[in-house]
Amino acid sequence: MSPKFNELLALLNTVHDLEAAAELLQWDQEVNMPDAATESRARQVATLSRAAHEQFTSEQVGDLLHCVEVPPNSWQADLIRVAREDHERARRIPAALVSRLAIASGRAKAAWRQARQDDDYARFAPHLETIIALCIEKAHAIGFKEHPYDALLDEYEPGMTTAQVRDLFGSLRNDLVPIVKAIAARPAVTDSFLRTTTDTTAQWDFGMGLLRRIGYDLSRGRQDTSAHPFSTSFSVHDVRITTRLHANNLCSGLFSTLHEAGHGMYEQGVDPKLEGTLLARGTSLGMHESQSRLWENQIGRSLPFWRGFYPDLQRAFPQALDQVPLNAFYQAINKVTASPIRVEADEVTYNLHIMLRFEIEQLLVEQKVGAAELPDLWRTKMREYLGININSDTDGVLQDIHWSLGAIGYYPTYALGNLMSAQIFACAKEAIPDFDDNIARGIFGPLGAWLTSNIHQWGRTRTASQIVQTVTGGAVSTRPWLAYIRQKYGGIYGGLP
Amino acid sequence: MSPKFNELLALLNTVHDLEAAAELLQWDQEVNMPDAATESRARQVATLSRAAHEQFTSEQVGDLLHCVEVPPNSWQADLIRVAREDHERARRIPAALVSRLAIASGRAKAAWRQARQDDDYARFAPHLETIIALCIEKAHAIGFKEHPYDALLDEYEPGMTTAQVRDLFGSLRNDLVPIVKAIAARPAVTDSFLRTTTDTTAQWDFGMGLLRRIGYDLSRGRQDTSAHPFSTSFSVHDVRITTRLHANNLCSGLFSTLHEAGHGMYEQGVDPKLEGTLLARGTSLGMHESQSRLWENQIGRSLPFWRGFYPDLQRAFPQALDQVPLNAFYQAINKVTASPIRVEADEVTYNLHIMLRFEIEQLLVEQKVGAAELPDLWRTKMREYLGININSDTDGVLQDIHWSLGAIGYYPTYALGNLMSAQIFACAKEAIPDFDDNIARGIFGPLGAWLTSNIHQWGRTRTASQIVQTVTGGAVSTRPWLAYIRQKYGGIYGGLP
Numbered sequence: 001m002s003p004k005f006n007e008l009l010a011l012l013n014t015v016h017d018l019e020a021a022a023e024l025l026q027w028d029q030e031v032n033m034p035d036a037a038t039e040s041r042a043r044q045v046a047t048l049s050r051a052a053h054e055q056f057t058s059e060q061v062g063d064l065l066h067c068v069e070v071p072p073n074s075w076q077a078d079l080i081r082v083a084r085e086d087h088e089r090a091r092r093i094p095a096a097l098v099s100r101l102a103i104a105s106g107r108a109k110a111a112w113r114q115a116r117q118d119d120d121y122a123r124f125a126p127h128l129e130t131i132i133a134l135c136i137e138k139a140h141a142i143g144f145k146e147h148p149y150d151a152l153l154d155e156y157e158p159g160m161t162t163a164q165v166r167d168l169f170g171s172l173r174n175d176l177v178p179i180v181k182a183i184a185a186r187p188a189v190t191d192s193f194l195r196t197t198t199d200t201t202a203q204w205d206f207g208m209g210l211l212r213r214i215g216y217d218l219s220r221g222r223q224d225t226s227a228h229p230f231s232t233s234f235s236v237h238d239v240r241i242t243t244r245l246h247a248n249n250l251c252s253g254l255f256s257t258l259h260e261a262g263h264g265m266y267e268q269g270v271d272p273k274l275e276g277t278l279l280a281r282g283t284s285l286g287m288h289e290s291q292s293r294l295w296e297n298q299i300g301r302s303l304p305f306w307r308g309f310y311p312d313l314q315r316a317f318p319q320a321l322d323q324v325p326l327n328a329f330y331q332a333i334n335k336v337t338a339s340p341i342r343v344e345a346d347e348v349t350y351n352l353h354i355m356l357r358f359e360i361e362q363l364l365v366e367q368k369v370g371a372a373e374l375p376d377l378w379r380t381k382m383r384e385y386l387g388i389n390i391n392s393d394t395d396g397v398l399q400d401i402h403w404s405l406g407a408i409g410y411y412p413t414y415a416l417g418n419l420m421s422a423q424i425f426a427c428a429k430e431a432i433p434d435f436d437d438n439i440a441r442g443i444f445g446p447l448g449a450w451l452t453s454n455i456h457q458w459g460r461t462r463t464a465s466q467i468v469q470t471v472t473g474g475a476v477s478t479r480p481w482l483a484y485i486r487q488k489y490g491g492i493y494g495g496l497p
Numbered sequence: 498m499s500p501k502f503n504e505l506l507a508l509l510n511t512v513h514d515l516e517a518a519a520e521l522l523q524w525d526q527e528v529n530m531p532d533a534a535t536e537s538r539a540r541q542v543a544t545l546s547r548a549a550h551e552q553f554t555s556e557q558v559g560d561l562l563h564c565v566e567v568p569p570n571s572w573q574a575d576l577i578r579v580a581r582e583d584h585e586r587a588r589r590i591p592a593a594l595v596s597r598l599a600i601a602s603g604r605a606k607a608a609w610r611q612a613r614q615d616d617d618y619a620r621f622a623p624h625l626e627t628i629i630a631l632c633i634e635k636a637h638a639i640g641f642k643e644h645p646y647d648a649l650l651d652e653y654e655p656g657m658t659t660a661q662v663r664d665l666f667g668s669l670r671n672d673l674v675p676i677v678k679a680i681a682a683r684p685a686v687t688d689s690f691l692r693t694t695t696d697t698t699a700q701w702d703f704g705m706g707l708l709r710r711i712g713y714d715l716s717r718g719r720q721d722t723s724a725h726p727f728s729t730s731f732s733v734h735d736v737r738i739t740t741r742l743h744a745n746n747l748c749s750g751l752f753s754t755l756h757e758a759g760h761g762m763y764e765q766g767v768d769p770k771l772e773g774t775l776l777a778r779g780t781s782l783g784m785h786e787s788q789s790r791l792w793e794n795q796i797g798r799s800l801p802f803w804r805g806f807y808p809d810l811q812r813a814f815p816q817a818l819d820q821v822p823l824n825a826f827y828q829a830i831n832k833v834t835a836s837p838i839r840v841e842a843d844e845v846t847y848n849l850h851i852m853l854r855f856e857i858e859q860l861l862v863e864q865k866v867g868a869a870e871l872p873d874l875w876r877t878k879m880r881e882y883l884g885i886n887i888n889s890d891t892d893g894v895l896q897d898i899h900w901s902l903g904a905i906g907y908y909p910t911y912a913l914g915n916l917m918s919a920q921i922f923a924c925a926k927e928a929i930p931d932f933d934d935n936i937a938r939g940i941f942g943p944l945g946a947w948l949t950s951n952i953h954q955w956g957r958t959r960t961a962s963q964i965v966q967t968v969t970g971g972a973v974s975t976r977p978w979l980a981y982i983r984q985k986y987g988g989i990y991g992g993l994p
Contacts, residue, residue, distance in 0.1 A: 014548070021522060021541060025518060028525070036716050036734040040731070044517055047510070234541070236537075237533040238533070275537060
C-alpha cells in the first residue's frame with residue numbers, strides 16, 4: 001500500500017482505539033464502576049468521544065480520504081468508501097454537540113438507574129428532555145430529506161428511511177393483529193413452573209455451558225452481569241456480553257445469554273484483517289439483531305434445540321422441571337402473552353413493543369409530546385396494542401436503557417432484525433444438511449460457519465441490504481417472518497389466520 | 498479564574514482523562530481481558546498514551562503554562578508549577594518513544610505472564626532487552642547530571658538522586674546486616690499453621706471485612722484479583738485495588754489487601770477539588786509506599802491490631818488457628834526468614850530484595866550486563882545477600898511485573914517508602930491519643946484522619962520531602978526505621994545489635 005494509505009490507516013486506527021477505550025469506560029460503568037464515579041466517568045467518556053470525533057473529522061483525514069489510491073475490489077477500497085461516508089456524516093455534527101451528548105448521556109444513565117430503582121420517572125424526565133433536544137439538534141445538523149427521524153435512524157440502519165419502516169410496520173400490523181387476537185382466544189399455555197425459585201448460580205453455570213456449546217468464543221470474550229444485558233466489542237479478539245439473572249425466572253437469563261451471544265458471535269466472526277478499523281463491526285443494528293434473535297428464538301426457542309438440552313436443564317433444575325415433559329416446556333418458553341416488558345416479550349407480540357416505541361420517538365422528535373407526558377402515553381398505547389395496564393413506570397417507560405444513551409432511532413432495528421432473522425434462518429436451514437438433527441445433537445458448527453461465511457466475516461464491507469439480497473435473493477420483507485410465526489405458533493396454538 | 502486558566506484547565510482535564518482511560522485499559526487487561534486481545538490492547542494503550550502525551554506537550558499547553566496568571570498560594574498556582582515541571586520533562590521525550598515503550602510493554606507483559614507460568618525466562622529475555630534499550634534512550638532524552646539512572650528514578654521519586662539512594666542504602670546496610678545475622682542465630686519461629694490449606698473464599702471475605710474496617714471506601718473503589726496485586730485510580734471517586742489469594746497461605750492475601758488499601762486510601766484521600774488534574778495523585782512512589790507499608794506492617798503486623806482481629810480470624814479459620822495463641826500468631830506473621838519472593842518477604846529482609854534490584858538496574862542501565870545474564874546474576878546475589886538458592890526463575894528474576902511495564906527506577910521507592918513509613922508512623926503515634934488502644938478496638942478513624950490531613954489531601958501540591966519535613970521536622974532518614982525494627986524484633990527474637 002502507498003505511504004498515504006498507511007498514514008490514513010494509522011489515523012483511523014487511532015480513532016478506533018479512542019472509541020474502543022470509550023466503550024470500555026462504558027462497559028466498566030455498567031459492570032464494575034462504583035456509582036460515586038459517575039460524574040468523572042461521564043467527563044472521561046465525553047473526552048474520549050470528542051477526541052475520536054476531532055481526529056476523525058480532521059482536515060488531515062478528509063484530505064487523505066480524497067487523495068489516497070487503493071486497488072479496486074479490495075478491503076482497502078471498502079475502507080475508503082465507508083470511511084468517506086462516515087466522515088461526511090460526522091463532519092456535519094459539531095464536536096461540542098458530541099461532547100454535550102456524551103455528558104448528558106452519562107448523567108441520564110445514572111438518573112435512569114436510580115429512577116428505575118425507585119420507580120420515580122420524574123427523576124429521569126428532565127434528563128430525557130435534554131437528550132431529545134440534543135438529538136433533534138443532531139438531526140438538523142446531519143440533515144434529512146423527509147423527516148428529522150431519518151437522520152437519526154440512518155446512524156443505526158444505514159440506508160433505511162422512516163417511510164420504509166412505516167410501510168414495513170404497517171404491512172406487518174395488518175397480518176399480525178389477527179394472529180395475536182386468534183392466539184388470545186385459544187386456551188392459555190401453562191408456564192408457572194418457569195417461575196419456580198431457582199438458584200441464580202445454577203442459571204449462570206447453565207448459561208456458560210450454552211455459550212461454550214453454541215460457539216461463542218470465551219477465549220475472545222467474557223460474560224458478566226449488568227442491570228440491562230448488552231454486548232460490546234473492543235476488538236475482534238475481545239467481544240463481551242452481559243446477562244441478567246432472576247431467581248424467580250428460570251429462563252429469562254438463559255435467553256438473554258443466547259441473545260447477546262448472537263451479537264457477540266457476529267463481532268467475533270468479522271475477518272481479523274479488518275481489526276482496528278471502522279469496518280470491524282456488524283454492518284447495521286438490524287443485521288446485528290437478526291443474529292441475536294436467530295440464536296435466541298429460531299434456535300434457542302426451537303423444539304430441536306431443547307430435544308438436545310432439556311435433559312441437562314432438568315438435571316440442573318430438578319425441583320422446577322422434573323415433572324414437566326419436553327413438549328410442555330417447549331410450549332411454556334413460547335407462550336404468547338401480553339407482557340409489559342419488551343425484553344421478556346414473546347416472539348409474536350415483541351414487534352408491537354417496537355411499534356409503540358417507534359411511534360413515541362417520532363412524536364418526541366416532532367416535538368408533539370414532551371418527556372413529562374410519556375408515562376401516560378405509554379400506558380395508553382400499551383392498553384391499545386397489548387391490552388394491558390402498566391402499574392409502575394419501572395415496568396413501563398423506564399424499562400429500557402436506550403434513551404438514556406441518546407439512542408433515538410435505534411428501536412426500529414429490533415423489528416427489522418426480527419424480519420431479517422427469519423429470512424436468513426430460512427436460507428440457512430435450506431443450505432445446511434440435517435439441520436434439525438444437528439441442532440438436537442448440540443452440533444452448531446455448520447450453522448456458525450454458514451453465518452460467518454455469509455454474514456459475519458464481511459463486517460461493514462457489505463451493507464445489510466446487500467447481504468440480505470445476496471443471501472435471500474430479495475429485499476427485507478415481512479413474509480418469511482410471518483410464515484415462520486404461522487407455522488411455529490400454529491403448531492402450538494392450532495391453525496392461525 | 499481567567500479565561501486562559503479555564504482553557505488550560507480544560508486541556509489538562511483532557512490529558513488526565515486520556516491517561517485515566519489508558520489506566521482502565523491496563524486494569525482491565527490484568528483483571529478481565531481475554532489473552533487473545535493482548536496485541537490490540539497494547540495498541541490501544543499505546544494510542545491513548547500517545548494522545549495524552551501529544552496533548553500535554555503541545556505548544557498550546559506550553560504557551561498557556563507560560564502566560565496564565567493565578568493567585569499566589571492557591572491550588573491553581575500549585576497546578577501551574579507542577580504542570581510546568583511535568584511539561585518540561587515530557588517535552589524532552591519524543592512521542593514516538595512513548596508509543597514504542599507502550600507497545601513494547603504491552604507485549605512484554607504478556608510474555609512475562611507466559612514465561613512466569615512456564616518458568617521459561619528465555620521467552621521474556623528479548624522483551625526485557627527491548628525495554629532496557631528504550632529506557633536508556635528515554636534517560637538520555639530526558640537528560641541527567643551524574644547518572645542515566647537519575648533521569649529514570651526522578652519519574653518515580655521526584656528530586657531523589659541515584660547517589661542519595663546509594664548513601665541511604667549503604668548506611669542502612671551497615672546496620673541491617675548485623676541485625677539479620679543476629680536473628681538468623683536465634684531459635685526459629687513456628688509458622689507452619691499459616692500454610693494450612695484454607696478456603697480462598699473465606700480469605701477473600703475476611704479481607705473485604707478488613708477493608709471496610711480500616712476505612713478503604715468501597716463506595717469509591719473495589720477489590721478484584723490479579724496475578725500481581727496493584728492499585729490504580731481513574732479519579733478520586735474510583736480507586737481500585739487487587740489482591741492475590743493462595744489456598745496454602747492464609748495471610749499472604751490479607752497483607753496484600755492491607756498493603757494495596759494503604760495505596761488506595763492515599764488516592765481516595767486527595768482533596769476532591771483537585772479531581773481531573775495532574776495534582777490528584779500521590780506525590781511520589783516512595784510516599785505512596787510509605788502509606789501501603791504503614792497499613793501492611795506498622796498496623797497490620799502489630800500486636801494491637803491482632804489483639805482486636807485475631808478472635809475473628811480464628812473463627813473464620815478454626816482448623817488452622819484454633820490451637821494457636823495470639824502471641825504465636827503474632828510471631829508467625831513477623832517471622833524473619835530469607836525468602837526468594839519480594840512480596841512475601843518480612844520487614845527485616847525486605848530492603849535487601851530492593852538493594853539487589855537497585856544494583857541490577859544500575860548495571861542494566863550502564864549496559865554492564867545484558868538480559869540473558871540476569872538469571873545467574875540474580876542467583877549469585879540472592880546467595881550473597883540472603884544466603885538462599887533460587888531453584889526456578891519464576892521465583893527469581895521473573896517474580897515481579899515491574900520491568901515488563903518499563904518501570905526501571907521504580908524499585909528504590911519501595912525501600913524509601915519503608916523508611917518514610919517508620920518516620921511518619923512514629924509521628925502519628927505521638928500525635929494521636931490512645932493510639933494502640935484504638936487499633937486494638939478496631940477504631941482507625943483518628944489515624945485515617947491524621948494521614949489524610951497531613952499527607953493524602955495534598956496530592957501533588959507538596960513534594961515528598963516537603964511532607965516529610967513538615968510532619969517529622971527532618972529529611973528522609975534510616976534511624977526511625979532501624980529503631981522500629983530493633984524494638985519490634987528485639988521483642989520477638991531478644992535484644993538486637
